[in-house]
Amino acid sequence: MWADALLLQLGYNATLVTLGAALLGMAAGVAGTFLFLRKRALVSDAISHATLPGVGLAFVVMVALGGDGRALPGLLLGAALSAALGLLCVQWLTARTRLGEDAAIGAVLSVFFGLGVVILTVIQTMNTGRQAGLEGFLLGSTAGMLRGDAILLAASAALVLALVVLLRRPLTLAAFDPGYAQATGWSLARVDLAMMGVVLVVTVVGLKVVGLILIVALLIVPAVTARFWTERADRVVWIAGAVGGVSGYVGAALSAVAPALPTGPIIVLVGFGLFLASLLFSPGRGVLASVLMHRRYQRRVHMRQGLLALAQGQPIFEALTRRLLHRAGLILPDGVATAEGQAAAAKALLDETRWSIVRRDQSFAVAASRYDGLTPIEDVLTQDQLRAVDARIDAPQVVA
Amino acid sequence: MTLALVQDDAKLTEAARMASPLAVRGLTVSYGQTPAIFSVDVTVRAGAMTAIVGPNGAGKSTLLKAALGVITPLAGTVAMLGQPLDRMRDRIAYVPQRASVDWDFPTRVIDVVLMGMYRQLGLLGRVRATHRAQAMACLDRVGMTDFATRQIGQLSGGQQQRVFLARALAQEADLYVLDEPFAGVDAATEKAIIAVLKSLRDAGRTVVAVHHDLATVPDYFDDVVLLNTQVVAAGPVAHVFTEDNLQATYGGRLTTARADPESVAG
Structure with a gap:
């Protein structure tokens, strides 16, 4: 049964989910590497938690307009907008107040998440019906994944990879030596904006698969795993992509066998397994x-x-x-x-x-x-x- | 002094500014409500080596960073050959303080030097054998070819500083701006760095460096800017680097500065 899952023998839908998760893992690993190298890993946690009010409000708006509240493109658009707002809040608090980035992340993360939970609770009492499934955004649920969703994942992954290839030099420079990057004419603000944009895309399309609570793991775990195996930034990027892809693939395949288990946590645990093996056994940096x-x-x-x-x-x-x-x-x-x-x-x-x-x-x-x-x-x-x-x-x- | 003479003076300084690879005018930077540097005017002479000297907290590094746009000034303008700096970025090389980066970053010595060519390579240009050869030549100038494939964390402080200088050399710039290039490096490295800087100057390039060892200023540099939040004096070392001016810059701290050069670092 497990072998069948890994070999994509469990039918059309499971195959779709597995391939989609692999692509998402790859994109997240690649995008997350630059967050990790820039030492801003936890910003992604604020971004992902800030998606929840957007999901809820998008549902309400779509229902109010007489549409299907669960249409995925609408929900993801709402998620992206409120995540961007959360990111702006973190940036503003860090730049304009005496709060450090860690405090700004903590504040934004909890306030947005709290607001999102309130909105979802209110929605449960609405008389529209069909609100079931929204809580799937918390921990991910791939049960109802459609062909269109998988194509969306594939397109986003391709976009993320293309952007990272295009911007690998400024991204690396900004992570290693931001002052030098700025002095030699790369706009740090724009490089950081691009990095956060890529992370935002990964977070939003990853909501359905891993859920907002665990997407941060998919962004960070592959990068720290890859760091054990090489001393070169470009290789960290590609190894992290591979680690993320394998985690997504194996995790989704396993959860296809045991549908009672949520997909997101399984994917994260597979990634953690790879991390643990690297931590212990990698040559050079391993324990x-x-x-x-x-x-x-x-x-x-x-x-x-x-x-x-x-x-x-x-x-x-x-x-x-x-x-x-x-x-x-x-x-x-x-x-x-x-x-x-x-x-x-x-x-x-x-x-x-x-x-x-x-x-x-x-x-x-x-x-x-x-x-x-x-x-x-x-x-x-x-x-x-x-x-x-x-x-x-x-x-x-x-x-x- | 007649009015005509004053106008002549003004014209002369204007001409000097137009010819200067780094002309700073009215530059003020503040962290909070206290200015780190206040209304600083500096006109760096082309083809010369200029030291920026002053006590702890005088704003030496701040002046460099604000001049290069690494931090945003509150007021003031910066020009290179009469042009706004942003149009001249490709002609400026910068060597930041060694302590400003994480040396555990996953990168090798040769990769750091290649970073100096990122502007030239653009976003997608391939790194070719000629680029690698050029990077190795830069490492050779600082005596670091044997370390090309080492991870940067394995280097000593002096070696790290040499790699930073090699990265600046790879930019093939006209103006070299260095922040504390001799802080915490061994004597051999200091000698090697100053030799490279002098060879740049002899090739017609301009060098500006924050420096903290008063004893070596006359040996190493042609011009000096004495800074303590404001410019106390600036010009050729022979004219400006006087007991009176130093006293005015350092106040009561001058004897300490002389006794222990390291205490002035920062």
């Missing part, structure tokens, strides 16, 4: 890699310190140091150096002596800057330089 790297480094420090202690005939107190030296066959269980251990210790001491000469001499400044107590000096100096250094070791080193 596991950091732990391993730290332990490897710690062992090298212990080995080096142990060898220097051996060379100078000092006792080794730390159990870890003794264990490491013993395992490497450099000391016997009673702490006495083996022949191999004596050679290694002498080598370590010679290295340290050479380093101390290099570090005292200004003409070796570049080489000296690479001293970390571990790097063998042969890696840094040429044979000729080494001979010059050795000539300055006045007395031969006595090794215990």
Whole structure:
């Protein structure tokens, strides 16, 4: 059954939903990356919560005009208008008052959401009927998705991708170094407006699929997931798009199998799974890699310190140091150096002596800057330089 | 002084403004109700290196940022060769304070230098081998070619400053504006940066830099602007960089400024 879902074998409607969610996830991942890099991730939360009063008012207006209150284009238009108003409020509060952006986001988010809930509650008591389904905008519901809805998602995703490709340079520059962007003639206000416009489009078309409460996850989780895998902004963008697309696809397919579960949360949980895997296992920035790297480094420090202690005939107190030296066959269980251990210790001491000469001499400044107590000096100096250094070791080193 | 002479003077300054790559007039910036800089007039001489010097909170960085439009001034005009600055953006390179950006940003050294060519590349122009070669040449001028593919967070402070300078070089501008280029960098980097700036000046370019080490001003710069919210004095170092003028700029803080150059940074 699950395999059928993933292979789009569950019928026309499920296929439509799955493909639509994949496109939405891709668009959200790509658009969200620039919010994340610009450190304005939470603005999207204010935008999405600010859609709710618009949805409710659009319903009321359409009913009052004698139309179908649930017509999706009308509802989304209302959502977009009130989200834009919410965004303007955040911008205005941040620029014109002493409130920080975090406080402005909190205020706008809660006020707009509260207003939206009141309007929806009033609508429930209206005598029009057919108001069922509006609450689907909270957590997303794909049950009644039509072909037209899927086409709308596809068109929006294409628009978002095209805009991001077109504006990738100013968007990256504004995120990395806004002052420089401004000074070299990119209008920061316009770049930010474009970024927010793209996010607004994703949020509004995503309402039906993931719902307004969780759309922020679809914007942010792919970007932070992608950040674990690369050190290049352009690649973060495309990896985030892929992560978002996979989350949407797999999440929608799973929820097609279990229709009782809401689609949005499942999509978000799939994205979270990818994030968790990246957090733990990505090379370089992942938790596991950091732990391993730290332990490897710690062992090298212990080995080096142990060898220097051996060379100078000092006792080794730390159990870890003794264990490491013993395992490497450099000391016997009673702490006495083996022949191999004596050679290694002498080598370590010679290295340290050479380093101390290099570090005292200004003409070796570049080489000296690479001293970390571990790097063998042969890696840094040429044979000729080494001979010059050795000539300055006045007395031969006595090794215990 | 006769009236005719005064008019002559006015004509001369007007001519100097028209020829100046950065002519600032009546510039005032305020954060809240207190002005950070007040009615600042500065006419930078073309083909010279100008230092902007003054105590903490004198508005040195603010002057640069407002002159380049990074922050919006309350009043005043800025012109390059008599033209409004917005028409001349392509001819201005800017090196912001190193601390102003997040160095954990996912980008490599070479990518930062290529950012200096974004204006030239436009929105969709492809980055070609010639662009990469040009970027590498800029890195070479600051001695950073070995670091081209490093993530920028792995660099030392001095290396980061060199990369910022390489990005400005990639712009191939006529005017180079630098905010505290020597703050918190090692001696080797300071030497390398000043060599590059002098070579720019010798090639006829104009350099303006906020500077905090009074001791090196006469060695490094041709002109100096002494700033403390207002311009105290401006002109060639030989005429302007005098004990009296410094006293007027720094007030009682001059001895501290001399004893510990770092304390004047900011």
